[in-house]
Amino acid sequence: MKTFEIATQFRQRPYRASVMWPRKLLDITWPNLLCGGLRCLWPGNISKHETNILNCFGGPEKALVCLSVRSGFDLLLQSLQLPAGSEVIMSAVTIPDMVRIVKHHGLVPVPVDLDFETLAPPIQSLTQARTARTKLIVIAPLFGTSIPMEPIITFARENNVLVVEDCAQSFRGWDNIQSTIADVSLYSFGPIKTSTALGGAVATVHDERLLSQMRRVQASYPLQSRFEYAQKVMKYSLLKLASARSIYSIVFSLIKMLGRDPDTTINQLAKNFSPGELIKRIRARPAKALVALLARQQKTYPTSRINQRMNLGKRLTSQLRQGSPEHMILIPGTAASEHSHWVFPLKVAISDRGLSRLRKNGFDVTTKHNLTVIDSAEDTIGGDVPGMRDLFSRIAFLPVYPEFSSADIDMLAQLIQQEVSIE
C-alpha cells in the first residue's frame, strides 16, 4: 500500500524530470581547472609544490608523487624484484589494470573475498590464501570505506610479507591523512577521485631504501608532456560542463541519438588513461602542471565537502534500510569503521526500464563500473570469491555528492524503494 502511494505521488508530481544528477561530478572547481590550464604555460616552483603535497603525507623522505596509483604500484614491483611466480594476495575487487600489472611482473594474483558488511578481508581468508610463495598483500578499501590495518599488518609480519594499502577509493581529505602502518600506501587523484588533479598519485613508503629505489626508477622516466596534460584539462573541462545538471540529460539523449549506449560511453570518457599499451602509458613522471594543480587542490580543497558527503551517505543508508528485514535493501560496507561514500553501491537488480525510470525522475543510477572481481589462478590455493561475485552480479551505483540537498537524498531513497518493489 505504501509503495502504491509513493508511485501515485510521483506520477502526479514528477521530480524536475528535465534535469538529471549525473552519476559522478568531477571533484574540482572551475577556478582550479583554469589554474591547471594556466599551469601548462607557467608551472611555477615545482619543488615547492611537490614539498607542499608530500608534507601532508609525512614529508619527502616518506613519500613520492607519481603519475597514477598504477604507476606507483608498478614502480614498487620494479623496485622489489620479487622472484617470478611469487604470489600477491589481493582484495577480490579492484580495477583490471592492477591485476595486469601484477601479471606483467611475472607474479600471480591470489584474490581474497571481502566481508559484505565491512568490505575487509577476514584474517581467516588471508591465512587460507597464504603459501610459501606469498610475498605481498594488496588491500583496497572500496567505495570510500576504511579498513582497520592492524590485524592485517600483524598477520603480514608473522608471515614475512609486505602490505600495500591501495587507497585509490578512500582518500578522505587533506586534513585527514592518517599516518598509515602499511608498508606502502597509494593515494589516487585521478579524474573521478576525491580532490582530483585529473591524474597524479602519492605513494607513501616506510622503507627508505625502497623509496629511494622507486625514486631512482621514476627519475629515468620521460616527463608527461605539458601538451598531453593540457589536452586532459580541456577534455575534463568539457566533461564538467556536460555534467552540469541542466545540460547532462541533453548530453545523455544526444549520445543515444548518435547510436551509442550513453551508459557505457560516459564511463569510458571518465577513464584516466586513453587506451593503449598499459605499461608504456603508466611509466612517465607527472607533468609539472599536474603537480602544480595537485598542490593547489591541497591548498584549497575544503574537507567540509567530504563531511557533507559522509552525512548525506549516512542519511541515504538509513532511509534505504527502513522497512522489514526481508525487504531491506542490501548496502555493502555499512559496518566499515569509516565511510566517506566516494561512491554509493547497492546489491540490487535494477532492470534497464528501472534505470530509465530513475533517470526520468532525475537520477543517473548506473549498473556500469570499471571494477573487476579477480579470477584466481588454477594453481593457487586461493579459492573463488563468491561474496564479491554475488555482489557484482547485481550491483547498482547511486549518485551521491555534496551538491545534494537532504530533500534530494530523500527523493532518491523513495525512488529506489519504489523500483525495488516493482522489480
Ligand SMILES: Cc1ncc(COP(=O)(O)O)c(C=O)c1O
Ligand atoms: C581500487 C583501485 N586501485 C587503483 C586504481 C587506479 O588509480 P589510478 O587511476 O591513480 O591509477 C583505482 C582507480 O579507480 C582503483 O579504484
